Amino acid sequence: MNPNSKTSWLSAAGVGALLLAGPAVGLASAQITIRFGRGENRLEGQRFTTMRRLAHHLDEAAQQAARGAGDTAQERNGRMRQRFLWAINDFARQARSFHERLDQYGNSPWDVADEVAALDQRARQVNRQIRSANAFPETYRDWAEAVNALNLMTRALGGHNVAIPTAERRAYQPFDERSRYRDGRHVEDSGGRDVYLTGTALHEFRRLANSLNLELERVVRVAEQSPNRSDRGDRSLADLRHFAQQASDLDRTSGADALNPSEIGPVVSHLMDDARRNDRSTRESNLFPRVEWAASIRLLEQMTSIVPQQ
Numbered sequence: 001m002n003p004n005s006k007t008s009w010l011s012a013a014g015v016g017a018l019l020l021a022g023p024a025v026g027l028a029s030a031q032i033t034i035r036f037g038r039g040e041n042r043l044e045g046q047r048f049t050t051m052r053r054l055a056h057h058l059d060e061a062a063q064q065a066a067r068g069a070g071d072t073a074q075e076r077n078g079r080m081r082q083r084f085l086w087a088i089n090d091f092a093r094q095a096r097s098f099h100e101r102l103d104q105y106g107n108s109p110w111d112v113a114d115e116v117a118a119l120d121q122r123a124r125q126v127n128r129q130i131r132s133a134n135a136f137p138e139t140y141r142d143w144a145e146a147v148n149a150l151n152l153m154t155r156a157l158g159g160h161n162v163a164i165p166t167a168e169r170r171a172y173q174p175f176d177e178r179s180r181y182r183d184g185r186h187v188e189d190s191g192g193r194d195v196y197l198t199g200t201a202l203h204e205f206r207r208l209a210n211s212l213n214l215e216l217e218r219v220v221r222v223a224e225q226s227p228n229r230s231d232r233g234d235r236s237l238a239d240l241r242h243f244a245q246q247a248s249d250l251d252r253t254s255g256a257d258a259l260n261p262s263e264i265g266p267v268v269s270h271l272m273d274d275a276r277r278n279d280r281s282t283r284e285s286n287l288f289p290r291v292e293w294a295a296s297i298r299l300l301e302q303m304t305s306i307v308p309q310q
Contacts, residue, residue: 036157037112043105050156051112053164053175055099058119058149060172062095065142070266083242084135086249087126089263093256094119095146113157120150197259197307205306206254212299213251216244219296223288236287243274247296265307272300 037043043051069088098115105112127143130136145165152162197205223237250267253259279293 036159037116038114038157042109043112047156048105049177050162050164051153052102052177054149054153054156054162055095055102056175057165057172058146058153059095059099061142061145061149062092064172065136065139065146066092066263068139068142069136070263083245084126084130084133086246086253087129088136088139089267090249090253091119091122091126091146093253093260093263094122097257116150116153116157120147120154123147123150197261197264198257201306202254202259205259205303206251208299208303208306209247209251209254212296212303213244213247215295215299216247219291219293220244222290226288226290232285232287236281236285240278240288240291243271243278246271246274259307261307268300268303268307272297272304275300 036047037051066089069085098119101108101110102112123143123146127147130143131140148165152165156162220237220241223240246267250264250271253264253267275293275297279297282288282291282293
């Protein structure tokens with residue numbers, strides 16, 4: 001094949017590809033160039049209001065899912081399902097943060113599109129996990145609402161007009177366009193006491209959570225090195241690793257801009273109860289003679305004293 005015929009063949013192939021894929025390419029280009037909430041394509045006017053409404057709906061769905069999971073005693077106390085509470089509460093915290101920051105978008109624009117994509121991926125992941133484990137079935141409708149809200153956000157950011165879900169579908173609080181979101185609710189002039197864990201108290205809580213995480217990593221290593229392992233010892237070690245994972249999750253969660261005492265308080269209380277129970281079990285069984293729980297219990301007591309009482 002000579003150069004000229006090769007050029008002609010490539011040209012023909014290119015034209016054919018464009019003719020076959022013309023509409024798809026046009027659509028892809030539109031999706032790439034029209035991407036609001038990123039760079040110079042700021043959210044403004046009705047599109048901004050739509051995103052605020054959807055952020056409110058997402059937040060309401062996530063908070064109700066978290067409350068529904070946390071209020072179910074049978075689910076809350078199940079060892080195999082306890083880990084899902086962390087994922088649910090963590091997503092609810094992210095949705096709340098997104099809601100609050102979006103309300104302030106006009107004063108401080110940021111890349112909304114990327115965060116919507118990350119939230120969408122996380123919501124779908126948690127939704128799949130709890131459904132696969134048949135955990136918290138009473139929250140499934142709220143997760144469906146959350147996933148739907150994020151899908152509508154994605155479409156709105158792509159330049160589409162979308163219909164806002166009604167609050168009455170799950171008895172969510174209605175959106176008030178005149179107010180701004182703060183401390184878990186829409187307010188015009190709060191004037192009330194901020195009961196969230198913030199500032200110096202939050203920094204101290206983070207320090208203690210990190211110290212607890214490191215202490216339990218050490219405790220697990222000591223237990224793993226204990227001689228004369230048995231089936232009972234292996235089960236106790238598995239429980240200890242699970243407890244250490246919960247402490248690690250708490251350390252990660254404490255990195256939020258603010259912590260809600262009604263969410264974090266029960267977690268610390270649960271860890272305290274488990275730590276004391278593990279301390280008694282360790283001393284009575286003598287399975288891990290070198291494992292000490294005093295430091296962990298002391299850290300949890302200090303964390304309890306910091307969290308505002310509700």
